[in-house]
Amino acid sequence: MEEHTDVTQLLDRMRDGDASASEAIIPLLYTELRAIAAHCLKSERRGHTLQPTALVHEAFLKLVDQKKAGFRSRGHFMAIAAMVMRRILVSHAGKRAAAKRGGGAARVPLDDELGAGGERNIDLVALDEALNKLAERDARKAKVVEQRFFAGMEMNHIAENLGVSLSTVKRDWEYARTWLMREIECCG
Amino acid sequence: MAELTPEQHQQVEELFEKALQIESELRRSFLDSSGAGPVVRGEVESLLSYHPAARDNIETAVVPSDAIAEAVDKAMASDFAHRAPDPATIGPYNIIERIGEGGMGSVYLAEQEKPLRRRVAIKLIKLGMDTRSVIARFEAERQALARMSHPNVARVFDAGSTENGRPYFVMEYVEGVRITDYCDMNRLGISERLALFGQVCGAIQHAHQKGIIHRDIKPSNVLVCQEDGNPIPKVIDFGVAKATSHRLTERTLFTEQGVLIGTPEYMSPEQAKIDDVDVDTRSDIYSLGVLLYELLVGALPIDTKALRQAGLDELHRLIREHDPPKPTTRLATLSDRAVECAQQRGTELSTLMRRIRGDLDWIVMKCLEKDRSRRYATTAELLGDLDRFAHHQPVAACPPSVIYRARKFVRRNRGFVVAATIVMIVLTAGVVSTIIFAVGESRQRAAVQMQADTNKAINEFLNKMIASVDPKKAKGRDVGILRDLLKEAAAEVGPELSGKPRVEASVRRTIGLTLMNLSLYVEAAPHLERSLELEQSLQRGSRADLAESLHLLGSLRDYQGQYDEGEKLLRKAIGLRPRNSQDDRAKLGASLIKLAEVLLNEGRLEDAKECMDESRQIHEKVFGQGAKETAPILNLLAVYHSQRGEYEHAESLFRKCLAARGESLDDVDTLVTIYNLGISLKEQGKYDEAEAQYRRAREGYSHILSPDHPASLAVSNALAVLMEKQGRHAESESLQREVLATLRRTLGERHPRVLSSLNNLGSVLFAQGKYQESIAIFREAVDLAREVHGSNHPVLAISLGQLGFTLRDTKDVANYPESERLILKAVSIFESTLPKKHPYTLNTLRGLRRLYAVDAMNDPAKLAGVESRLAASGPEIDDKEP
Structure with a gap:
């Protein structure tokens, strides 16, 4: 199927060092994410909590031919998806926060909606800012967080992507998320 | 908090990591004994106090699904804001209202003033098409269109383009x-x-x-x-x-x-x-x-x-x-x-x-x-x-004759017709014979045996036939034919076999496996599900057959991304697989390999490794070390080690795998392994050896496919990238040129892959300081990008930026104005198509800053302008130009 081969081939081209390929994937990814999200809205899944990471995973399955794509392709795809998902969620959270500040009590902020599940959500705008700050000093750690948090990537895929060992990624992750937590709590 | 020095950061990270390994009560004494200074120690303690909260709160993002849908919507709306507000006028026409919205664009009711006052419908085409060629194609037909006059034909009056370059058509309003x-x-x-x-x-x-x-x-x-x-x-x-x-x-x-x-x-x-x-x-x-x-x-x-x-x-x-x-x-x-x-x-x-x-x-x-x-x-x-x-x-x-339909069938099937017809005949013959043999109670026992034999024969034959149809070559229409054929066969065989669950299960397994091999997962699912259902319902079914059904359905679930389900099924299959004969054990090994793949896909590396080791043991015991049959497991193990970044280990396994396969270059699987071996060598920096493998893979692909086949070209491209890495610019250039020429010949001048090839070649030329040639190539890339992606697309902006940077680096003052114009254009496209602060935008702005900073351009006001735009975008992370 066209979509399959398209993204699968684009990923192959990325692996071969073709920089324009990753940019070409983004619109396809948006379209697919949109379609999946719209489907969730229509179907019985409405109101249920859906992890953006699950959405990314679903998009991967839809867009990339599992049989033809190599393990690396998955990593490349997820890294792009993580970037896109970060943009989506952060800009959305930012808009909501802004709407809340300026436009009265029309909307409930993200973290209040999640009380029931026992999972607490963190302030994505603050996290984004903190991530930028972290990236200034240690871009790799910020990438680890981005790929883990926004795309739910497995540690070994992150390691593969960033060209470092698995243990380095694990160390980065523990340190970075702790550092970010403090940054959000103190300064956010 | 005082700013830490890089050394202090380093120290903090090390201590933090070590402290996490230690039970919390003992951390204090560990820090005491570490000899860390007060600043470092304070930082580590502070971080440690946040660690539990981080564990609880930062794992993966969670938001309600409707919020996500909304979020994606909004992000898309802002990222791909093609929908401008309705214009007040289009060309000389005054818009009255929008009356329709379609995939191609919007339709407006409008009023024309001159030469006569009338209402017209205007179809405004979306951005993204090459307006010039749209208009040119319209012009080519304009004369003919004007000659049309029929009560049931709505007249087309005119076509043109708006200031933004969107084409529109003016028609009789109906x-x-x-x-x-x-x-x-x-x-x-x-x-x-x-x-x-x-x-x-x-x-x-x-x-x-x-x-x-x-x-x-x-x-x-x-x-x-x-x-x-x-x-x-x-x-x-x-x-x-x-x-x-x-x-x-x-x-x-x-x-x-x-x-x-x-x-x-x-x-x-x-x-x-x-x-x-x-x-x-x-x-x-x-x-x-x-x-x-x-x-x-x-x-x-x-x-x-x-x-x-x-x-x-x-x-x-x-x-x-x-x-x-x-x-x-x-x-x-x-x-x-x-x-x-x-x-x-x-x-x-x-x-x-x-x-x-x-x-x-x-x-x-x-x-x-x-x-x-x-x-x-x-x-x-x-x-x-x-x-x-x-x-x-x-x-x-009139209705088509049977002969005509048969002829049509043969024509459609072309290369497959022989294989396909035989499959059909075998299926039908097999079914008929089982039915014949199953008649009569007294002969039932014999019939069961016959059935089993027939069954086996059908399957062996089918599998052989199907295996001869290499899915890698059977792309496009051919897959469709095979699938249609299988569907037809399945539909006809299904009811006939309703009383013969064993045969039905077996036939469905074969059909399902074939469809799965053709990547037709949705179609394969019902057959494999049914075959499992049948095997499970059998009173005295064969354990081996049940295991096979479980194995196949489990494999399918893996391809469908349902890893949990796949794992469950495969584990059941492994439990049931008999272990008596060599054949049994080989099948057990195959199930283990599949399970390992599932686990790898889930990211459970160590569990996967366990399965692989067991499978390898079985394979080596059954077939002997270095036997051909051990190749798949060796390949998978090698992939596992590559994933862990253990390229040396991966390399040795890829080599073993190749040795097992016999290294004949006429098998696609072998070529993939050779290419993989090349990658593992490249990752270790063994460029010369990597090159040798790439060349072998390319030779093989050229031989069994063709030198122009996309697979061969992909390897050539990888080879060129490798040469570039080694600083062998001239060779890389000539290879890139060859790839480009082949792509143009086989895919046509206007294919997106030609575009990326142009960009690659442009970069190679640029790296050699061949600015003039590089400029020429990037100009071609710009033209092609505009044609392929339209005039407002990030891919076009990439090419524009590259061209701008190249012009800038010629250090020729005469080129600066154009360079500036191109880079500014690239920035504006990025800004209108990508989210704010996108790295491409920022990097292009930095490229602009570099232009403004050269002596000849020295324009403090512009430089300051770019500086402030960059400053407003936050800290600089990466200073590479896209």
Whole structure:
């Protein structure tokens, strides 16, 4: 199927060092994410909590031919998806926060909606800012967080992507998320 | 908090990591003994106190699904904001209101002042098409369009482009509704519908006589309006499809809603070919047939749902190869909707069926022939048959003969016909013989044995046949044929075998496996599910067969991404696999490999490793170390080690795998392993050795596929990238040129892969300081990007930026103004198409800053402007130009 081969081939081209390929994937990814999200809205899944990471995973399955794509392709795809998902969620959270500040009590902020599940959500705008700050000093750690948090990537895929060992990624992750937590709590 | 020095950061990280390994009560004493200074120690303690909170709160993002949908919507809206507000004027026309919205763009009601005052409809095409060629294609037909004058043809007055470069078409304004809606709303009977349809045919006939092919006949382009109390159908949009058809197929991927634009349902098979050049008046006959079909039975010949769910290739294949049912056959499958359909035609279902069955069926089917030479040659012929039908005379259309159908079948199947026919014969023969043998209670025992033998024979034969059809080569239409064939076989075999669960399970396994090998997972699922169900229901079933069904369904779940389910099934299969014979153990090993793959996909590396080790042991015990059969497991192990970044280990395993495979270069699997080996060498920095492997892989691909095959070219490209890495610019350049030339020859000048190849070549030239050549190549890239992606696309901006940077680095003052213009253009495209602060935007701005910073350009005001834009975008992370 066209979509399959398209993204699968684009990923192959990325692996071969073709920089324009990753940019070409983004619109396809948006379209697919949109379609999946719209489907969730229509179907019985409405109101249920859906992890953006699950959405990314679903998009991967839809867009990339599992049989033809190599393990690396998955990593490349997820890294792009993580970037896109970060943009989506952060800009959305930012808009909501802004709407809340300026436009009265029309909307409930993200973290209040999640009380029931026992999972607490963190302030994505603050996290984004903190991530930028972290990236200034240690871009790799910020990438680890981005790929883990926004795309739910497995540690070994992150390691593969960033060209470092698995243990380095694990160390980065523990340190970075702790550092970010403090940054959000103190300064956010 | 005081800023830490890099050394202190380093220290903090190390201590933090070590402290985490230690139970919390002991951390204090650990820090005491670490000898860390107060700043470092304070930082570590502070971090440690946040660690539990971080664990609880930062894992993966969670938000409610409706919030996500909304978020994606908003992000898309801001990222791909093609939808500008409605304009007040388009060219010389004043917009009154927007009256429609379609995949291609918006339709407006507008008013023309001069030369005469009249209302017109304006179709404003979306951004993303090459306006110049749209207008040029329209101009080519303008004369012919002007000569059209028919009461059922809506005039097309003009075409032009807006200031933003969006093409538009000015047409006669028709205040009407779609012909299908009109007929249903007014409950028109078959005769009245045929009368309206006849007028539509008249309009198309007129156009054909003037040399115009409509190319996009569908209900929304045939509007019915009232004139003097009579319904008059008017065909709109003449000339539009031709002017905009170029690249329409690719554009379907870029819709905002994730839904296909365009209306593939009405597209003729020849239009569904990728090049779409070979279209003539008979394509319109096809579309008219679809329209008539819909007018008669209220449904489309090809299931719309199936069409829209299919990928683009699959969709085109459906249109080219799927034989639609006759209208009455379709009607019979509509159940409740058929009754409603009859009501909308002011009659009973049975009456409607009688009316359409026979002549009207054949008239429609003659329009819908895949082979256009079998369609009506002209609209006049179609009108003639409709007229004969109205007067109860025999029509020219008739049902195709059996021989004709058989011939068509053979023609469609081409290369597969031999294999496919044999599969059919074997399946049928096998079924027949099992039925014969199963007759008679007394012979039941013997029959069971015979059944088992036959069964085995069928499967072995089928598998052999199917294995000969390499999925890697059986792309596109060929896969479709095989699948259709299997579907047909499955449908016919199913009911016949209902009393023979063992045979049915076995046949379904084979069919399911084949479909799975062809990556047709959705189609494979019901067969494999059924085979498992059957095996489980058997009283005295064979454990091996049950295990095989579990194994296959588990494998399928892996490909479908349902890893949990896949793991469960495969573990069951492994538990059930007999371990007596060598064959048994080999199968057990295969299940273990599959399970390892599932676990790898889940990211459970260590669990996967365990399975792989066990499988390897079994394989080596059964087949001996270094045997051919051990190759797959060795390959998988090597992949596992590559994933862990252990390229040295991966390398040695890839080598073992190759040794086991015998290193013959005429097997695709071997070539993939060679290429993988090359990658593992490259990652270790062993460039020379990597190159040797790449070259071998390329030689192999060239040999068994062709030097021009995409796989060969992909390896060549990897090779060129490798050379570039080694600083062998000249060689890299010549190879990139070769790749480019081949791509152009095989894919055409305008293919997106040509674009990336141009960019690669441009960069190689640039790296060698060959600025002039590099500039020339990037200019080509810019032109192509504009043509392929439109004038406001990030890919175009990348090429513009590259060209701008190259011009800048020529250090030739004369080039600076153009460089500035290009970079600014790139920035503005990035800004309008990408989210704010996107790295591409920032990097391009930095490139601009570098331009402003050169002495000759020294323009403090502009420099300061860029600086402040960059500063507003936050800290700088990466200073690479895109």
